[in-house]
Amino acid sequence: MQTKYNRVKQAIKSKILDGTFRPHQKIGSENDLMKQFDVSRHTVRLAVGELVSQGWLYKEQGAGTFCADRSTVQKGIDQGSSKNIAIITTYISNYIFPSIIRGAESYLSNQNFHVTLLSTNNNHMNEKHFLERIISQNFDGVIIEPTRSAVSNPNINYYLNLERLGIPYLMINAYYEELEPLYIAMDDEKGGFMQTDHLLKAGHRNIGGFFKTDDLQGIKRMKGYVKAHRANKVPMEPNNIITYNTEEKRTKPLEELKRLLSSSSSMPTGIVCYNDELVVRLLDVLRERDLQIPSDLSIVGFDDSFLARASEVKLTTIKHPKSKLGETAGKLMLDMIKRSSGTQRNKMPELEPIIFEPELVERNSTRPLNNSILNKVSK
Known part of the structure; x- marks a missing residue:
């Protein structure tokens, strides 16, 4: 069971990661946080103190507690040296997903990138946790298959924060229409x-x-x-x-x-x-x-x-193109990373979504229908 202080800590951290709290923005006072989470002052101080020690927040004497600018910290520590890309799909080990992942992972590994594989199981909460991980850790970019792409997504703020932080993301198989992201999919x-x-x-x-x-x-x-x-x-x-x-x-x-x-x-x-x-x-x-x-x-x-x-x-x-789609996603992601870090990025032509044309493969599960009537009925 999650402790009270950890619940407060994670809630504040989530607001930082989804962009609700921006760098140098003042968070609520101790009294505000006590009322919001119905916890004691000691619990609030414990949660805030740990976030300060971990670099998520900072305090100014007499002014309050503020959201830290972690982007400058990460750039100073790891500038250009991380080479980490996350691939997030709804599923990993079954159906066509291993082929898609293999296509992307093989290409990216050959380009000396480390690939982290994550699966949401088509669950928005899992997607949220992975997006928090992408933002809080040192990832250069993310290839993601959207979770339940046809319904309203509660994690849109995380994607907007990725954009604000300059972390490229590319969607495969589907996309969130409200974001109009770069994507690769079938027609x-x-x-x-x-x-x-x-x-x-x-x-x-x-x-x-x-x-x-x-x-x-x-x-x-x-x-x-x-x-x-x-x-x-x-x-x-x-x-x-x-x-x-x-x-x-x-x-x-x-x-x-x-x-x-x-x-x-x-x-x-x-x-x-x-x-x-x-x-x-x-x-x-x-x-x-x-x-x-x-x-x-x-x-x-x-x-x-x-x-x-x-x-x-x-x-x-x-x-379905499967591994070809994965490989194409890997190539496009590297192009996006180069553009996000290059000095000439504003002069480069915009990247466009890539849509694969479908192809009908005929085997023996269909036949032309003649004029006879089916003589088998349900039992």
């Missing part, structure tokens, strides 16, 4: 369009779409799904669009697929999925219903992960 909207258009062109008219909508990728892929129907002048069945968030990803899609399959009159003939990982989960439901891919149902994934080839069903899917 997810076009990818979602290609998934759906592939099935529509094959004669499918009743197509289910499963999209994770607390990430920007899922929102854009769903937009592509909608656009493909409109481009092909095919009406959409609203109940065919299934959305879910991070907490629901292991349960809701499976429940919703069972619901779609329970209607023999409007059972979908095709499904497009947020990613290959979801396809593999849905295959378990289809096996339970004794439905065969693609004779009874066509299905399209996204990312062309190892899962697209690992199961008995070889997936038609959208190709």
Whole structure:
């Protein structure tokens, strides 16, 4: 359990790291802090005293306690010698993330940079802790995959403080629209369009779409799904669009697929999925219903992960650049670091986001739809 003094200390430190307290700005008086945290004067003095001794605050006799300017301290100690870059992704050890990380880490290591890998597990609090670490320690830059990029982010102040401190950050796979950052990503909207258009062109008219909508990728892929129907002048069945968030990803899609399959009159003939990982989960439901891919149902994934080839069903899917995206991120990050420290940075052309074009990889999980009616119904 966190002690009272440590709670006060961490709260003040967080306000420094997110830019609420700026260098040389006076923090609240002892009485203010006592009221704010409902603690004793001794607890406040203990917390403030430790922050002073660690260089986060300084005192001026008769004037109060102020936020220290740590940027000048760090530059004086480590100017140009750190060569540390953080890579923060939502996940590290599963799905396509090892390939992305390997691409970036390999390139940066060859350029003699030390790489620190961190995973948020798509959790905003974890993201906050890592951003505090980036700001408080000696990192030259950070490559980050945003946490729940489609929803309001409580950590925006930390990114603004990174900008104020001159610490370059680059976003991958998605981005926070309110920040308009430099980013590298897939054209997810076009990818979602290609998934759906592939099935529509094959004669499918009743197509289910499963999209994770607390990430920007899922929102854009769903937009592509909608656009493909409109481009092909095919009406959409609203109940065919299934959305879910991070907490629901292991349960809701499976429940919703069972619901779609329970209607023999409007059972979908095709499904497009947020990613290959979801396809593999849905295959378990289809096996339970004794439905065969693609004779009874066509299905399209996204990312062309190892899962697209690992199961008995070889997936038609959208190709993700994976390690190429990681390597490109490493190169762009080094360019950003050079620009942030170079004397000619104001004369250099602005860097632009890099967007990879999607590519449909056709395998055997889809087929053209003939005029026969599916003879298998839910059991």
